[in-house]
Amino acid sequence: MPDDVWREEDTTPAAVEAALRRMFTERHKEERAYVPARVMNMVVIVDREFRGEILNRLRRVGRFHPSRLVLVAVEPGRQRLAATARIGTEDAPKSGSIAVGLERVELLVGERHLTKLDTIVDPLVVSDLATMVWSPHGHQEGVDALRRLAQIVLIDSLDEPDVEAALARADDLSSDTYVVDLAWLRSTPWRERVAASFDAPQRRKDLGKISAVTVRHREDSRAAALLFCGWLGSRLGWEPGAMAHAHGGWRGHARTRKQDIKLTLEPVDQNPPGLAGVTIELASGQAMSLDRAPGGLCARRRERDGTERSWIVMGASRGEGGILGEGVRQALLRDPTYRPALKSAAAMVG
């Protein structure tokens, strides 16, 4: 069944909301199995000329998509609102099963609307559902205007070339919203594997003996590397020190009561954004490392006597579509370790 579509130039939020309600009633009359998805609202602020690219990215998030998407396309110089509303279903319903509905509103706004965007978007979000905001092309004033009604902000700290500014912005947003940072989510498999490496009782005591951490990352992904170091530091009670640019990378120290931990960030050539590898060394000479490899991560362990072993930790790449989908899914969960990691990372650049 094709999507139902409504369009209006020079419109108002109330008119869009009325159209959505009308379309829902009509759709339900025609298709009794139609059930609107009720997971969350997602408001995406984009440059009009790149809206297609963002819509393509959202299509690739698979089943993790929001139930109501409000796409705010910013057109320079636009004075009046225009809107398109459409409702449809994700898949053709199978016999005896429900057809989960999806609702999408596209608003065309000018820059002048951004500082009051909350008054435009508020009537268009489903009440009592969590609302997430994502603004991949900047437009921070639009995000700030929506902080009143949004509970979650999706960011990618890698989008901001100035790492210090990226971490500061994430920290500021964290003060009144829950931040889902794609740069953080890209490091999830790395964090899981490092946690697993030290999980056996005989390995757990080694966490107190870490003497050096080296994080390899794509050139533009230093924020991800810092967040990873921040995570280790915040979980293990390290006092972070500022890092300095040296030998093409960044070096610094974190401190515990017993010892200093040498921290090194090394940019490397790689296609996907995020981390490329991690090496954790112990004062005893033991070390473990993880690096990207076909079909997962290549793990290496060096024992005290110098013997080395390596193996593949299996796992398929989620791809950038999968990361965005994971971001949408994570919006409804809460990770208590991000903010302390962020604070620790910020101290390393500050």
Place this chain on the structure above:
Amino acid sequence: MTVLDPQTLGENPLIEGLERLPVPATTLTIFGVTGDLSHRKLLPALYNLAHEGALPERFNLIGVARREMPEDEFRAMAKDAIRKFSRREPDPTVLDGLLSRMHYVGFSFDDQPGYGKLRELIERLDADGGKLNRAYYLSTAPEYFPVIVEALREAGLNYDDDVDVRCVIEKPFGTDLESALELQRVVEHVFREQQVYRIDHYLGKETVQNVMAFRFANFMFEPVWNRNYIEHIQITAAEDIGIGSRAGYYDSSGALRDLVQNHMLQLLTLVCMEPPASFEADKVRDEKVKVLDSITPPTPEEVYRNTVRAQYTAGHEGGEEVHGYLEEEGVPDDSRTETYAALRLEVHNWRWAGVPIFLRTGKRLARKVTEIAVQLKPVPHLAFQSHGSVGVQPNQLVLTMQPNEGVSLSLGAKIPGSSMRIRPVNMEFLYGSAFMSQSPEAYERLILDAMRGEATLFTRSDEVIAQWSIIDPILKAWAADDQPLHTYASGSGGPAAADELIAPHRWRGL
């Protein structure tokens, strides 16, 4: 070897906030790896765990089956099974990685020297980086469970000073009370209870676990969740298909053993249990066992009064004519195996005394549905008596496990118009619309839990014995009864006798 006490070391501080908790390095041995369950569920589940990066860093799978087979042939067979039955398209690199960790040993399960070969292989895999935990998954015909368990002990594979050894046992755990007790005697002679993980895959289903979440995370239902407000409960597990090619298994099992003794009694315990103090394995299972212990095993007279068994006859399935059970290939002409069972049970405790709990399950019924329906009592005084409406109906809360997973609450609402006419409307929560993510297969969760030593979703020995204690008298009474079985037409809602069982109430429509 120095033994470290995790208590003194404390929790691993790095696992906080992670959704996927670490799984210890493990060699998993599947007995019966060439069987249907392994092909359809276990191997695809392992692939999906590998795909998601959920398997431990060091992981090996050893397949054991009776026939000799080169390792390459086993890997090719596993690859085919994964490609055919995985819930996602396999990533070739991950699949190759998983296959490279698969090994095979062929021997008859009662051939003790075969276990020596298995031991050699396990130790060879240990040599590459240190000992790994051992998990044995018994996915064979049930008569081999005690044979394998005993043989593992003979081979010294049931315990290890340095690593954890676990034994996962598929259902059915026994075919009646006596055989379950006998199997348990063998199992407890070889393994400590903490090492044993009895599978009831229903418990791995998200929607089944949600019964507990629904009850214990929502305060509004607790005040009415008792005999004062609940009139009766119906638990239904209906299938719209026949026995297919499973005549051999099904005819010796029947609906009561196949679904009631395990899955449906699990659902009953989840609905009726008291809130556990925490979600720890034994705290949850203690509460479930208390419910089972509160169901008095029926006397023969009570079996006659409170149970119905029936067989499907010819009828229609999806518009097509289909055979009756006795005409199915492989079913003896004089078979008295039930394809339908309905029971009335009561939980004799303070909360539930006097509340009948009706269970029904059957093959070739009108529709496939698994649900728990909780019928509340009618309002004490009917103020709305307007004609022209169905009137005020008691509230009904329905927890649906499949196909449309969710929770539905029926409420009385005013029909728009000038008079006060009431009709029931539904307030619904649907998993499919509230969580857009795909649920993992039950076996994925259960395999990971078993490797992690997390036993909450597995059946404890006293639990399985308590289940059989309820079912065994019914089996015995049915075996002694030579009256003709009730019948029902394929594609119908079940036998008329089941309607009499539930009267004056009515079964929910399928």
